Amino acid sequence: MSTIPPETDHAPQTREPGGILDRFFEISRRGSTVGTEVRGGVVTFVTMAYIVILNPIILSGGTDVVGNQLGFSAVAAVTALTAGAMTILFGLVTRLPFAFAAGLGINSFLAVSVVGQVTWPEAMGLIVINGLIIVLLAATGLRRMIFDAVPLALKTAITVGIGLFIAFIGFVDSGLVTSTGLSSPPVGLGVQGSITTIPTLLFVFTLVLTSILIARKVKAGLLIGLLSGTVVAVIVEAIWHLGGRTAENPGGWGLSVPTLPAQWIGLPDLSLVGQVDLVGSFGRIGVLAALTLVFTLVFTNFFDAMGTMTGLSREAGLADEKGNFPRLRSALIVEGVGAVAGGVTSSSSNTVFIESGSGIGEGARTGLANVVTGVLFLLAMFLTPLTSIVPTEIAAAALVIVGALMMAQIRHIDLSDVSALIPVFLTVTVMPLTYSIANGIGAGFISWVLVRAFSGKARGISPLLWIVAAGFVVFFARGPIEQLLG
Numbered sequence: 001m002s003t004i005p006p007e008t009d010h011a012p013q014t015r016e017p018g019g020i021l022d023r024f025f026e027i028s029r030r031g032s033t034v035g036t037e038v039r040g041g042v043v044t045f046v047t048m049a050y051i052v053i054l055n056p057i058i059l060s061g062g063t064d065v066v067g068n069q070l071g072f073s074a075v076a077a078v079t080a081l082t083a084g085a086m087t088i089l090f091g092l093v094t095r096l097p098f099a100f101a102a103g104l105g106i107n108s109f110l111a112v113s114v115v116g117q118v119t120w121p122e123a124m125g126l127i128v129i130n131g132l133i134i135v136l137l138a139a140t141g142l143r144r145m146i147f148d149a150v151p152l153a154l155k156t157a158i159t160v161g162i163g164l165f166i167a168f169i170g171f172v173d174s175g176l177v178t179s180t181g182l183s184s185p186p187v188g189l190g191v192q193g194s195i196t197t198i199p200t201l202l203f204v205f206t207l208v209l210t211s212i213l214i215a216r217k218v219k220a221g222l223l224i225g226l227l228s229g230t231v232v233a234v235i236v237e238a239i240w241h242l243g244g245r246t247a248e249n250p251g252g253w254g255l256s257v258p259t260l261p262a263q264w265i266g267l268p269d270l271s272l273v274g275q276v277d278l279v280g281s282f283g284r285i286g287v288l289a290a291l292t293l294v295f296t297l298v299f300t301n302f303f304d305a306m307g308t309m310t311g312l313s314r315e316a317g318l319a320d321e322k323g324n325f326p327r328l329r330s331a332l333i334v335e336g337v338g339a340v341a342g343g344v345t346s347s348s349s350n351t352v353f354i355e356s357g358s359g360i361g362e363g364a365r366t367g368l369a370n371v372v373t374g375v376l377f378l379l380a381m382f383l384t385p386l387t388s389i390v391p392t393e394i395a396a397a398a399l400v401i402v403g404a405l406m407m408a409q410i411r412h413i414d415l416s417d418v419s420a421l422i423p424v425f426l427t428v429t430v431m432p433l434t435y436s437i438a439n440g441i442g443a444g445f446i447s448w449v450l451v452r453a454f455s456g457k458a459r460g461i462s463p464l465l466w467i468v469a470a471g472f473v474v475f476f477a478r479g480p481i482e483q484l485l486g
Contacts, residue, residue: 040364041372062111091370131339163406
């Protein structure tokens with residue numbers, strides 16, 4: 001078994017750093033400036049601020065096995081608290097511009113599947129256990145070895161797949177792509193093939209404006225586009241009073257209505273902090289069933305984060321020729337700590353957010369951007385109403401831009417080899433189509449070992465990749481397995 005290489009900084013050397021802040025975050029070494037990092041941190045926060053609204057919507061909508069629900073305002077407060085604390089911690093420890101927040105896949109899994117079997121404190125206990133396992137895997141080097149065992153073509157495919165995933169999220173959030181309610185086609189453009197709402201039209205306006213600014217290499221082009229779109233949205237809402245989107249008002253705004261709040265400041269409700277039960281679920285549903293839930297959480301958390309960090313590091317130009325990036329082991333450990341913190345605060349597992357790519361697109365290259373984003377999240381605990389000013393449709397434009405930029409990485413993959421082409425294609429397409437980074441990675445891993453092995457290239461496959469692929473087979477078949485085991 002190969003030894004773990006020491007952590008090194010692969011960032012390009014551009015000029016001599018100066019000043020404590022510059023030296024600590026290696027700002028000049030990575031070709032950035034303090035102003036660029038601050039702008040990048042602000043853009044990342046603006047793009048991610050919706051999580052302070054969306055996470056409470058998801059978690060407070062779940063009723064646990066004894067009929068309890070989480071309070072909306074309390075979840076909003078702990079969502080901002082945990083995101084802020086973990087984003088700052090990650091920035092200080094790793095010096096990387098990858099912001100943290102409650103993972104969308106896991107919070108939905110909790111609200112829909114887990115709390116139907118256990119209580120909310122017990123569900124958060126499973127999140128903590130999941131995080132401790134991930135920290136152990138990272139601290140022992142096993143998570144790093146799995147990371148190193150992944151071929152460069154798959155790592156690049158993960159980046160491209162995440163780019164498409166981000167763009168698809170943006171299209172859906174904007175209302176440009178909607179569900180048809182039919183088996184074929186399952187999705188369509190707007191309503192019956194037409195853009196029919198003002199919010200979606202403003203998404204298109206923001207997307208075009210931001211694209212022009214970036215194409216003309218305007219500094220802070222992404223931030224200018226977001227702020228311009230938000231200002232126009234506030235003016236439009238003040239004139240036409242569109243309101244929130246409902247069944248009776250399909251032309252309204254998505255998650256947030258762009259209006260200036262009546263109350264700007266309020267004390268956060270942190271009553272959910274510490275409401276966690278580590279062992280109760282094992283007694284309530286049995287050890288085997290509880291371990292199955294933990295297994296699902298670990299796989300989703302583990303590979304979502306690995307794929308996201310791979311994509312972001314490549315987009316930031318911080319990855320080496322093998323796809324590794326500075327302080328990789330520290331990044332993997334802190335990411336596991338995010339799951340523990342999310343469980344302890346009842347905000348769900350916190351992980352690296354793909355929306356960090358918006359700040360990277362603005363030029364962020366160091367952990368200073370994370371500190372800026374984290375501080376803004378902490379302020380959002382007291383200014384929760386302000387986070388709702390930026391409508392989802394405007395933030396969605398930034399996601400599409402970032403997705404397009406990440407898509408460009410596909411040029412680094414040699415697609416002439418069909419044994420690599422098929423796994424790359426499955427990785428890239430399964431992610432957005434199943435709305436899961438982990439699913440795309442699993443499809444890529446399984447197809448890679450099978451296609452490569454049976455085409456005479458088995459010797460080039462790492463034994464760890466075989467093990468992980470087998471684990472993904474179990475992950476995908478967990479439903480039938482649970483039924484067989486009762």
